[in-house]
Amino acid sequence: xxxxxxxVQEILDAAGTPLCALDVEERAGxxxxxxxxxxxxxxxxxxxxxxxxxxxxxxxxxxxxxxSGKAQHRxxxxxxxxxxxxxxxxxxVEPILRDMEDDTGVTIRSHTLYASGFCSACRGL
Amino acid sequence: xxxxxxxVQEILDAAGTPLCALDVEERAGxxxxxxxxxxxxxxxxxxxxxxxxxxxxxxxxxxxxxxSGKAQHRxxxxxxxxxxxxxxxxxxVEPILRDMEDDTGVTIRSHTLYASGFCSACRGL
DNA sequence: GTTCCTTTTGCGAATGATTCGCAAAATCAA
DNA sequence: TTGATTTTGCGAATCATTCGCAAAAGGAAC
Ligand SMILES: [Mn+2]
Ligand SMILES: [Mn+2]
Ligand SMILES: [Zn+2]
Ligand SMILES: [Zn+2]
Numbered sequence: 001x002x003x004x005x006x007x008v009q010e011i012l013d014a015a016g017t018p019l020c021a022l023d024v025e026e027r028a029g030x031x032x033x034x035x036x037x038x039x040x041x042x043x044x045x046x047x048x049x050x051x052x053x054x055x056x057x058x059x060x061x062x063x064x065x066x067x068s069g070k071a072q073h074r075x076x077x078x079x080x081x082x083x084x085x086x087x088x089x090x091x092x093v094e095p096i097l098r099d100m101e102d103d104t105g106v107t108i109r110s111h112t113l114y115a116s117g118f119c120s121a122c123r124g125l
Numbered sequence: 126x127x128x129x130x131x132x133v134q135e136i137l138d139a140a141g142t143p144l145c146a147l148d149v150e151e152r153a154g155x156x157x158x159x160x161x162x163x164x165x166x167x168x169x170x171x172x173x174x175x176x177x178x179x180x181x182x183x184x185x186x187x188x189x190x191x192x193s194g195k196a197q198h199r200x201x202x203x204x205x206x207x208x209x210x211x212x213x214x215x216x217x218v219e220p221i222l223r224d225m226e227d228d229t230g231v232t233i234r235s236h237t238l239y240a241s242g243f244c245s246a247c248r249g250l
Numbered sequence: 251g252t253t254c255c256t257t258t259t260g261c262g263a264a265t266g267a268t269t270c271g272c273a274a275a276a277t278c279a280a
Numbered sequence: 281t282t283g284a285t286t287t288t289g290c291g292a293a294t295c296a297t298t299c300g301c302a303a304a305a306g307g308a309a310c
Pocket of ligand 3: 079080081082083084119120121122
């Protein structure tokens, strides 16, 4: 584990919310080059130490977000107004996916689920 | 409804699988400029005539896929080997999302769910 | 701690999907 | 028709991400 990879891992572990590459860069300061951030994220994801999903938000465009792979697999909500993520808790769709596998014959190795709308703070605005 | 928008709508309605912008372009032939394809897709999505999701596949990178908004809302599986989509059937996660709303206080306006792995044809390779 | 080999990094250039600016073309309403 | 509004084509610009490559770092025997 190199210094850069270690730092990225710790940033994700401590975040408590999905981070895009730029978020990680900011938190890493001048520790390493942006390209190394990307490479470290890939490195961690390949080894299951990080997970990612791609979210499209009207305001920010398409961005890939990363979370630590050390926490329990969970899903996220993205607020279209304040652009914060809300933790929706541990994954509840595994049984449904298993049904879908039975129905269609596919073998599911991974899935992406996220929701968007307004968080409770932004709802009445 | 202009000629270009009409054509894009018909392409999505007839597709039976999610299409990326390039797929739509190919099917539209020289009917219009690529920029007009993108603009038409946005136009249709704003009006609920199309839906999209962003999928990241190791082999193809990050791409946005569109489906007709006229069919029932459903979810898709993406094969990591042959890169075809398999229809997973009508959405089954609405009740779970409603529970998540109750648990967290967020208001969900849309959600994205897709799975990936190997389709039945690619499984034994 | 020197030597040789493998891996990682920085830096700048390239990519590729998508978006923009703007003037021409098409639509629409009166 | 006419003038206003919307849409389109085309090329340039964006922007996140990736690449190429040479320098730097790390590692395992001598
Ligand atoms: Mn956002
Ligand atoms: Mn693919
Ligand atoms: Zn909010
Ligand atoms: Zn397949």
